[in-house]
Amino acid sequence: MADLEKLRQRKGAVRRSEVPASVVTAIHRGELETVNLVEFLVVDHVKLFQGVRSTLALDDTSAKQIQAKIKKLASEGVTQRLVQTGAAFHEALAESDHRETVYQQMATHTSDIVRNWAAYMDTADAKLTFxxxxxxxxKFAIDPNMGVREIAWMAVRVPAADKIVSDIEKLYPFARNKNHLARRFAIELSRPCGVWCKHIVPLKERPEIAEELLTLCREDSSKYVQDSVANWLNDASKSRPEYVQDLCDRWLSETDSPHTRRIAHRALRTLRKKA
Structure with a gap:
């Protein structure tokens, strides 16, 4: 236990070859989460599954089915491996009485990658409403691990991008949440040009759809949220420059908040370059 506690205080390696063997072993046992992208990329998902298998209420048939699918994903990109592994869990447990038990075990697991698998189990569940x-x-949106927080919005956006447009008011409670991570989730989820996923064309063409959502966070004290709002608007400035300029001008005329000024300055960076 003492060794694990020491490893948890580590700084992530800069190169894959520099990740200590003890760290890789503990990650594959599900005892440690990764602390940066370099560590994330050295993980063998088959070994990780084998390492955490005993901590999950899986029957042998389901476990074999999931492991076989993970082996087939070795040549896929990182995101696709996560997406398809989550789908493998969903498919193997779709008719199982233990599905929710396994899901909860994964969603609260020490391993960040296992928590990612849980998030993508929900992505694969077509029965879930928005x-x-x-x-x-x-729970993923407010996870301490940055990688899990990124997966949180992608796992919702992939199957429900249309609902983000038609039911955007469902994000308002998140934007009002006391937890800045929940507020940031609402903004990242609705970005017109989301990173690592398909763009939401209606929001690129009509960013005013999200104006009330963005306004809820225009004076946010968290730089994490400020950056998200600014990036949202910077995305929109590439297709609707006049709208973004006008919105920022209006915000600045309505409040003297330094947080709003910072957001507006960062939101207009692409337009300044073009000018």
Whole structure:
């Protein structure tokens, strides 16, 4: 235990070759989460599954089915491996009485990658309504691990991008949440040009759809949220420059908040370069 506590205080390696063997072993046992992208990329998902298998209420048939699918994903990109592994869990446990038990075990697991698998189990569940997806994603949205927080919004956006447009008011409670991570989740989820996922064309064409959501966070004291709002608007400035300029001008005329000034300055960076 003492060794694990010491490892948890580590700084992530800069190169894959520099990740200590003890760290890799503990990650594959599910005893440690990764602390940066370099560590994330050295993980063998088959070994990780084998390492955490005993901590999950899986029957042998389901476990074999999931492991076989993970082996086939070795040549896929990182995101696709996570997406398809989550889908493998969903498919193997779709009719199982233990599905929710396994899901909860994964969603609260020490391993950040196992928590990612849980998030993508929900992505694969076509029966989930948009409000239910948001409810189940909240724990991932406020996860201490940055990688899990990124997966949180992607896991909802992939199957429900249309609902982000038609039911955007469902994100308002997140934008009003006391937890800045929940507020940031609402903004990242709705970005017109989301990173690592398909763009939401209606929001690129009509960013005013999200104006009330963005306004809820225009004076946010958290730089993490400020950056998200600014990035949202910077995205929109590439397709609707006049709208973004006008919105920032209006915000600045309505409040003298330094937080709003910072957001507006960062939101207009692409337009300044073009000018």
């Amino acid at each position: 409000p239910k997806r948001l409810q189940r994603a909240r």
